Every structure is written in C-alpha cells, then in structure tokens.
Amino acid sequence: MHAPIELANVAADVLARIRERAPRVHCITNSVAQQYTANMLLAAGAVPSMTISPDEIGPFVAGANAVLVNLGTFDRERKSAIESAVAMAADKGLPWLVDPVFIERSPARAEFARVLVASHPAVVRLNHAEFATLSGDKADGESAARFAEGHATIVALTGDIDTVTDGRRGIAIANGHPLMGMVTAMGCAGAALVCAALAVESDRWLATLAALAAFGVAGELAAQRAHGPGSFAAAMIDALHGLDRGTLRSRLKVS
Amino acid sequence: MHAPIELANVAADVLARIRERAPRVHCITNSVAQQYTANMLLAAGAVPSMTISPDEIGPFVAGANAVLVNLGTFDRERKSAIESAVAMAADKGLPWLVDPVFIERSPARAEFARVLVASHPAVVRLNHAEFATLSGDKADGESAARFAEGHATIVALTGDIDTVTDGRRGIAIANGHPLMGMVTAMGCAGAALVCAALAVESDRWLATLAALAAFGVAGELAAQRAHGPGSFAAAMIDALHGLDRGTLRSRLKVS
Amino acid sequence: MHAPIELANVAADVLARIRERAPRVHCITNSVAQQYTANMLLAAGAVPSMTISPDEIGPFVAGANAVLVNLGTFDRERKSAIESAVAMAADKGLPWLVDPVFIERSPARAEFARVLVASHPAVVRLNHAEFATLSGDKADGESAARFAEGHATIVALTGDIDTVTDGRRGIAIANGHPLMGMVTAMGCAGAALVCAALAVESDRWLATLAALAAFGVAGELAAQRAHGPGSFAAAMIDALHGLDRGTLRSRLKVS
Numbered sequence: 001m002h003a004p005i006e007l008a009n010v011a012a013d014v015l016a017r018i019r020e021r022a023p024r025v026h027c028i029t030n031s032v033a034q035q036y037t038a039n040m041l042l043a044a045g046a047v048p049s050m051t052i053s054p055d056e057i058g059p060f061v062a063g064a065n066a067v068l069v070n071l072g073t074f075d076r077e078r079k080s081a082i083e084s085a086v087a088m089a090a091d092k093g094l095p096w097l098v099d100p101v102f103i104e105r106s107p108a109r110a111e112f113a114r115v116l117v118a119s120h121p122a123v124v125r126l127n128h129a130e131f132a133t134l135s136g137d138k139a140d141g142e143s144a145a146r147f148a149e150g151h152a153t154i155v156a157l158t159g160d161i162d163t164v165t166d167g168r169r170g171i172a173i174a175n176g177h178p179l180m181g182m183v184t185a186m187g188c189a190g191a192a193l194v195c196a197a198l199a200v201e202s203d204r205w206l207a208t209l210a211a212l213a214a215f216g217v218a219g220e221l222a223a224q225r226a227h228g229p230g231s232f233a234a235a236m237i238d239a240l241h242g243l244d245r246g247t248l249r250s251r252l253k254v255s
Numbered sequence: 256m257h258a259p260i261e262l263a264n265v266a267a268d269v270l271a272r273i274r275e276r277a278p279r280v281h282c283i284t285n286s287v288a289q290q291y292t293a294n295m296l297l298a299a300g301a302v303p304s305m306t307i308s309p310d311e312i313g314p315f316v317a318g319a320n321a322v323l324v325n326l327g328t329f330d331r332e333r334k335s336a337i338e339s340a341v342a343m344a345a346d347k348g349l350p351w352l353v354d355p356v357f358i359e360r361s362p363a364r365a366e367f368a369r370v371l372v373a374s375h376p377a378v379v380r381l382n383h384a385e386f387a388t389l390s391g392d393k394a395d396g397e398s399a400a401r402f403a404e405g406h407a408t409i410v411a412l413t414g415d416i417d418t419v420t421d422g423r424r425g426i427a428i429a430n431g432h433p434l435m436g437m438v439t440a441m442g443c444a445g446a447a448l449v450c451a452a453l454a455v456e457s458d459r460w461l462a463t464l465a466a467l468a469a470f471g472v473a474g475e476l477a478a479q480r481a482h483g484p485g486s487f488a489a490a491m492i493d494a495l496h497g498l499d500r501g502t503l504r505s506r507l508k509v510s
Numbered sequence: 511m512h513a514p515i516e517l518a519n520v521a522a523d524v525l526a527r528i529r530e531r532a533p534r535v536h537c538i539t540n541s542v543a544q545q546y547t548a549n550m551l552l553a554a555g556a557v558p559s560m561t562i563s564p565d566e567i568g569p570f571v572a573g574a575n576a577v578l579v580n581l582g583t584f585d586r587e588r589k590s591a592i593e594s595a596v597a598m599a600a601d602k603g604l605p606w607l608v609d610p611v612f613i614e615r616s617p618a619r620a621e622f623a624r625v626l627v628a629s630h631p632a633v634v635r636l637n638h639a640e641f642a643t644l645s646g647d648k649a650d651g652e653s654a655a656r657f658a659e660g661h662a663t664i665v666a667l668t669g670d671i672d673t674v675t676d677g678r679r680g681i682a683i684a685n686g687h688p689l690m691g692m693v694t695a696m697g698c699a700g701a702a703l704v705c706a707a708l709a710v711e712s713d714r715w716l717a718t719l720a721a722l723a724a725f726g727v728a729g730e731l732a733a734q735r736a737h738g739p740g741s742f743a744a745a746m747i748d749a750l751h752g753l754d755r756g757t758l759r760s761r762l763k764v765s
Contacts, residue, residue: 034542051582
C-alpha cells in the first residue's frame with residue numbers, strides 16, 4: 001500500500017523544505033533535553049528557541065512555525081508556559097506536538113497530559129508505556145488508530161517499530177537502532193524534528209512519518225560510525241545533517 | 256590486603272548487575288550536569304530520571320532504586336526537592352549519595368551540606384577542597400576515615416587518587432586521567448554511577464569502590480581515543496558502555 | 511595597520527595566560543548553553559561556575575575574575591541574578607560581558623538589554639539582528655564604532671566577519687566556519703572565552719579580539735576533523751584546547 005520509495009521521496013522532500021525554509025520551532029522541553037534538541041533542529045536546518053519565561057512565551061510562540069510541548073522536568077513554571085503556548089498556537093493556527101514523557105511515573109503529569117491531548121494537538125508522540133497510561137488501553141496499532149481518530153490527532157507510537165496513524169491511514173516504520181535508546185533526549189529530539197516537519201508539510205500524517213523515517217535512517221547510519229552511545233549521540237546529528245534522498249530510498253523499511 | 260584482581264572482579268560483577276537489572280536512579284542535580292549524568296547512567300545500563308518538581312518528586316523517588324543529591328546550581332526549588340527526596344528515601348530505605356559541589360565557594364551551600372550529611376546518606380562524594388570545608392579538617396585518608404566513622408557513612412574522596420573509606424576499610428584507587436578534570440559534570444556523572452552501584456550491591460563500601468574503579472578505568476580507555484576534552488567526554492561514555500572484566504583486571508590500580 | 515602576526519602573538523599570549531592563571535568565570539547563562547559553555551571554558555584552562563541562586567550569586571561573583579551575562583532563557587530568577595551580579599561586579603571592579611541573545615524576538619529582553627548596556631559592561635557581544643534591535647541602527651563597522659564610543663564599551667559584532675571596536679580602534683576578523691552556526695550555544699561559548707580573556711588582559715579591545723580570533727581559528731581546525739555539526743561541536747573544544755601560537759600565526763585573517 002505504501003511503496004517505500006514513494007514515502008522515501010516524501011521524507012526527502014520534507015527534509016529539503018526544512019533546509020530551505022528554516023522553520024522556527026519553539027520548544028518547551030526539559031532542561032535535560034534542551035541542548036540535544038536544539039542541536040538536532042539546527043542540524044536539520046530549523047531554528048530552535050527554548051524560552052519558558054512567562055513574559056516572553058507569547059512573542060516567541062507568535063514568531064514560531066511550530067511548537068513542541070514536552071512534559072519532561074515538569075514544574076509549575078513549565079506548566080504555565082505550556083498553557084500560554086498552547087493558547088497562542090491555537091490562536092495563530094500553529095501546529096503543536098505533545099510528548100508526554102514519563103507520565104507512567106507521575107499522576108500529576110498524566111493528568112496534565114490528558115488536558116493537553118483534549119486541546120487539539122497536531123500530533124501526540126509517545127512510547128508504549130506512555131500510551132498505555134494515557135489511553136488506558138494496550139499499546140498497539142489498532143488502539144493507536146482508535147485513539148487518533150477519537151481525538152482527531154496523529155498518534156506517533158514509537159518503539160522498535162514506530163507506528164504513525166491518523167485513524168484512517170496507518171504505517172509502521174522499522175528503521176532505527178538500539179543505541180537510540182541509550183542517549184537521553186533522543187525521543188525528544190525526534191519529536192522536535194516532527195515539529196519542524198509539521199511547519200513545512202500540511203498533511204500532518206505525512207509530516208510525522210517523514211520525520212520519523214528520516215530519524216530512524218539517521219540512527220542506522222550513526223550506528224555504523226559510533227563506538228558506543230557517547231559517539232553515537234554526535235554521529236546521529238551528523239547523519240541527520242547529511243541525510244540524502246538516495247540513502248532514504250535504499251534504507252526505508254515501512255509496512 | 257586488597258588484591259586488584261579480586262576487586263576488579265567485584266567491579267565487573269557490579270557493572271554486570273547494573274546492566275542486567277537496569278536500576279532506576281533519581282537525580283537531583285544541577286542543570287549543567289543533567290544531560291551528561293543521564294547519558295552516563297544510560298551507558299552503564301541504568302535508568303535515570305531528573306525531575307525536581309515539588310508535585311512529582313515523591314512518586315519519582317518512590318519508584319527509584321537509588322537517589323543522587325548534587326548541590327551544584329543550588330536554589331530554593333532544588334533545596335526543597337532535596338528535602339522531600341531525602342525524607343522519601345529514608346522512608347523507603349533507599350540508598351542516597353550526597354555530592355556537595357563547590358561548598359568552599361558558598362556558605363549557604365556548605366551549611367545545607369552539613370545538614371544533609373547528618374541525615375544519613377549512604378555515601379558522601381567530594382573533592383579535597385569540599386572535604387576540607389565540610390570537615391574543617393585536612394583532606395587525607397586518615398581524616399576521611401574518621402569522618403566516615405563519625406557519620407556512619409562512606410566517604411569517597413576523589414582526586415588524582417580516589418580514597419573510599421567506611422572508617423574501618425579504606426582503599427586508594429589510582430586509575431583515571433587528567434582529561435577527566437576538563438569536562439564539566441564528570442565528577443557528578445561518577446557520583447551517579449556510584450548510585451547505580453548502590454542500587455545493586457548492599458555493601459556500600461564495595462559498591463562505591465566498584466563504581467569509582469570502573470569510572471577511572473573508563474577514563475584511561477577514553478583518553479587513548481580522544482583528541483582533547485571534547486572528544487574525551489563522548490569517549491568516556493563509550494568506554495563505560497563497553498567496559499569488560501578483562502580490562503578491569505588488567506588495569507585496576509589499588510592499594 | 512594590524513599585522514596578523516602581531517595580533518596572533520597577542521592571541522597566543524592571552525591563551526597562555528588563561529592556561530596559566532586559570533581565571534574563574536562566573537556565567538549567568540541559559541540552561542541550553544550551560545554545559546557547552548562550561549566545557550569550552552574548561553578546555554581553555556578557565557574555571558567556570560554557573561549558579562543563579564539569589565543566596566549564592568554574591569559569593570560566587572565576588573570570587574570570580576570575570577562575569578558572563580547571557581540573556582538566553584530569560585526569566586525572573588535570571589533577571590534578578592543578573593542585577594545582583596552586575597552590582598557586585600561594579601563594586602569589585604570585575605569585567606563583565608553582556609550577550610543579548612534573541613532580543614529581536616522579545617521586547618522584554620530588548621528593554622532589559624538596554625538597561626544592562628547603560629550599566630557599563632566591558633564588552634557587548636551580539637550578532638547583526640541583535641545589534642540592529644539594540645542600537646536602532648544598521649549593523650556595520652561604523653555604527654558599531656559609534657555605539658561603542660557612545661557607551662564607552664567594546665562592541666563585538668559577530669557574523670561571517672567579526673568586528674571588534676572600542677570606537678577608536680576597530681578590527682575585522684575573517685576566521686571561522688559555517689558549522690559554527692549549526693551548534694547551539696556556540697556564540698555563547700565564544701562570549702565566555704572573551705570573559706576568560708578579559709580576566710587576564712586589561713586592554714579590553716585586545717582581550718576581545720584575541721578570544722574571538724582564537725575561537726575562529728579553532729572553528730577552522732575543528733571543521734577539518736568533523737563529519738557534521740555533531741562531531742564538530744566536540745572537535746571545536748578539542749581544537750581550542752590544543753591551539754598553539756604557530757597555528758594562530760599561520761591562520762589569522764584580520765583587516
């Protein structure tokens with residue numbers, strides 16, 4: 001149904017548009033992830049900003065092309081920043097993504113994630129434990145599709161296989177490498193790349209799969225150069241920066 | 256008294272248990288150190304978490320197997336997070352380590368460190384200047400042993416030589432490399448590795464020396480690959496990730 | 511007017527003094543930049559500290575040799591920390607640098623930057639968009655000179671060409687590499703190196719150009735080793751750490 005070469009071309013087109021248009025992505029993310037997320041966005045050709053100051057969140061979001069909302073290092077200041085950012089994004093019609101990090105470990109985070117998911121994010125990106133907590137359902141392609149349809153959003157359920165669904169259209173991406181799980185903020189950085197893609201591709205489902213496909217392929221290339229998770233983290237940024245259409249076409253594994 | 260091969264085997268066993276059990280280490284640490292500390296724990300096979308939000312610190316510490324308390328970037332929010340975390344750790348019987356960063360530069364930090372050390376941490380990890388400030392004594396093996404015995408804790412006095420003492424048992428580890436002093440948060444990351452070891456080894460003295468021995472040997476391996484402190488920081492994570500029993504046995508230098 | 515070899519020697523002398531004297535640089539900077547800034551200072555031979563806690567900012571600045579004030583991630587706590595730090599620096603006669611990051615995106619930041627620039631910083635370091643916002647003038651060498659003279663400060667206007675002027679003396683440095691623009695906090699780290707130089711060289715104009723010259727040359731060396739912006743970030747730290755007089759003399763491009 002989805003020819004890999006066709007989707008590889010979509011991913012390559014999206015990457016090319018990010019490099020050309022340099023979209024601004026405003027990131028509300030945890031302090032652990034800020035540096036790696038900013039560097040991943042810069043490597044892709046996007047322009048990150050990161051402030052969560054109440055006096056500034058308005059102008060920064062107003063000047064952005066997409067917004068990342070990550071719940072890691074969740075505190076009062078960040079919660080208030082998120083509320084302002086989401087209101088501003090809705091007002092301006094900007095796409096925003098919610099990444100409900102570690103909600104299975106914190107009831108306060110899970111509760112807030114539910115409020116956010118009801119506020120019409122373009123994409124919800126989460127792993128299996130987070131999906132199970134959020135949906136109260138098992139984490140598989142079918143329940144992800146149901147959840148996406150019910151909430152009129154895209155669900156990107158990440159893991160060994162990444163599932164991207166809008167309820168009607170679903171795809172499974174089998175790229176990536178185990179070292180991606182050994183670098184902190186790797187998932188957050190991938191979610192930021194989805195935001196950059198949302199800024200240049202209005203079909204949210206295509207934007208999401210394009211970004212995750214490129215991210216997974218970059219992970220495979222990085223693993224070939226790396227001597228362990230430390231060098232892998234840098235190699236991943238190098239690989240995304242240099243990623244080309246031919247490599248995407250030869251490596252993409254979707255079903 | 257301590258055959259290097261015997262202790263190298265202890266260190267290798269502790270590393271193997273961390274990789275197998277993936278202990279959760281909750282880290283209250285400064286924003287400068289968060290990313291490097293998280294990546295070091297992941298490379299060792301542990302699972303880091305980092306939140307300091309008052310609403311969340313309880314559930315995160317309750318779900319952890321060990322707790323790191325680092326005083327770098329000391330502020331009101333972190334002070335309150337530390338107090339909650341220490342109370343919860345005591346309640347749950349979790350081992351916790353205090354790393355009184357830069358107390359020689361700040362009376363407020365030194366005062367708070369004294370309160371913490373009186374609250375029964377499993378381990379106090381500090382450098383010579385910090386030890387002198389905390390103890391009011393000179394920084395050597397004898398005074399470290401006295402301090403450890405008096406406070407019923409383990410003292411890990413780090414420097415060119417790392418001394419680990421519980422008052423009765425003391426050991427000096429001569430591994431490591433000068434480049435370790437040129438990477439920010441290296442000591443914090445080493446302290447986090449001690450926490451991961453405490454989660455899988457109930458003899459706190461053995462856990463501490465195992466972690467510091469592995470860390471020092473990883474530093475030597477990393478220096479062989481590095482072109483300076485930038486590549487060394489990544490190589491250190493690679494080296495810890497790949498560290499094996501044979502290398503520990505051939506390289507450990509203790510007395 | 512400025513023989514490259516003469517200025518290369520100045521830069522080499524300044525680097526040598528930083529390595530010898532290990533000046534303490536207290537940095538009030540954003541959480542995105544803290545780790546990279548600290549590692550750059552350590553690689554140069556300086557000693558970074560980073561706290562912004564109101565209880566501690568006084569003793570830390572009092573014990574420092576120079577102060578970095580960066581407006582990235584601008585919030586109330588940081589604003590208050592900056593005000594305390596600037597007052598203490600004035601009191602102690604310490605050089606301080608202001609880096610008005612992203613003021614073109616936030617009126618609150620721009621307003622605060624104007625107050626700071628009126629408080630007699632040793633150096634103002636900014637890019638073209640930031641200069642235009644701050645000065646209300648176009649960003650070129652002449653208006654930078656006017657601004658520097660009018661505010662009795664050094665202006666370091668960075669870009670493909672770095673301009674350093676005190677109003678009477680001006681220089682353009684043509685070193686550097688495009689990859690420097692693809693790593694977050696690279697400019698912040700360069701500003702921190704200027705602070706380390708200010709701590710060991712009382713001619714603020716020479717200190718600033720020495721630091722930016724060394725930084726640009728390090729960028730060129732790093733680009734030769736890098737496979738993309740990820741490996742470049744680490745290679746830049748390696749290159750600054752190993753930078754020698756001969757390389758500065760053969761590579762410096764000034765006019």
